Amino acid sequence: MSHSFPKLGSVESIIESLAAEGYICNEQIATVVYLAAALEKPILVEGPPGVGKTELAKSCAELTGAPLVRLQCYEGLDESKAIYEWKYGKQLLYTQLLKTQLAEVMEGATGLRESIERLHSFDDVFFSKEFLEPRPLFRAIDADDGVVLLVDEIDKADFEFESLLLEVLSDFQVSIPELGTVKGRSKPLVFLTSNDTRDLSDALKRRCLHLHIDFPTTELEGKIVRARVPQITEAMTDHLTSFVSKVRELDLKKLPSVSETIDWAKSLVLLHADSLDEELVRSSLNALLKYEDDLSTVVDNLTELLSQDVKASQAS
Known part of the structure; x- marks a missing residue:
């Protein structure tokens, strides 16, 4: 029983191939993906919401041509829905x-x-x-060829579900009382994502390679925006990412995610904007921020944020 992901041949090729799929990553992310495929170990991807954890698994599925099997976790998830x-x-x-x-x-x-x-x-x-009605975990290990298994938001599930998951992650098998132990026919490339809403068990972490994805640097986020929104100008990308970086330093209920930065960039392209000003930001900020209190906080600091943005752009 094995999986084969020939397109994950090296760290450099992973960076290039993921970029071709529209996922811009750094060397750390590519290294963990390479090691996970080579060592046949799951990846536990932690970090704030919206930084590209789920998208990493989807992009690796596109890159390898392997089917994506996704299990969305929630409180009360049990074997009847998972296995x-x-x-x-x-x-x-x-x-x-x-x-x-x-x-x-x-x-x-x-x-x-x-x-x-x-x-x-x-x-x-x-x-x-x-x-038997196979659920995502069973489908992943029972596939003839390797698949990419995404266990999304594992921190939303209960500790009891983590125990069910351990057998699949360590031995790639499931135990069914009426049938006995069903061993997998292939080993999936496994991604588990967590938004850090609770601590995960040591037993689960021991079975995984750990990867923490934080909000990207301004430079990396600029590359991401240009990859996803090719119509945007380089100058507007610099202004936008610098502004978003300053917004994330504020005391907000929900910091804007990378996906929301991309949504805002698309909105600015549709509005034919070539620079940021107070009127434009006020009218389009709903694409970036999702809570009224956060909108008010940013608007109250708008003059300072835009002046900082200009200074940052001049410095670069």
Whole structure:
């Protein structure tokens, strides 16, 4: 059982290939992805929301040509939604359709014990793979070829779910009481993302390579914006990323994410803007900020933020 991701041949090739997919990353990110593929270990990607954790997994799937299997975590997530459940409706339907055959099986049985013994010899028929509904974790390890498995926002799930996940991450297998241990046919490239809303267990972290993605530097965010919004001018990109960097230094309820920077850049292109001024920022800031209190805070500091932006642009 193995996976093969030939396009992850080196750190440099990963940086170049991800850039071709529109994902601009630094050497640290590319190195962890390379090591994860080579060592066949999951990656635990932590960091604030909106910095590209989920997008990294999606881009690696595009890069390798492997299918993306995604499990979105939430409180109360259990094995019936994450690993498997039985198709009870199909089992019941088959039971009804096979009534005649069941009568033939039971014919001549004397007493309850013999009847149960005869039924028991056939119960495995209804607890076979044909009646199994595979969920994302099972689909990922049961695939003929390697897939990219994304376990998104693992910090939203319970500690109990982490325990279920450990078997999949360490041995690439799942235990099903009625079938026994089902070993994977291929090893997925696994990404687990966390927004740091709670501490994850040491057992989970031990099984993973760790990667922390923070808000990018102004220079890196400029490269990201130009890759995703090629119509934007270089001067506007510099102004925009410098302004966003200063906004993130404010005491806001939600700091603007990279994806929101990209949305704002697209908005400014649609508005045919070639520079930032107070009127333009006020009218378009909803694309960057999502809370009214945050909007008010930025507007109250707008003159200073724009003057800092101009100084930063002149310095560069």
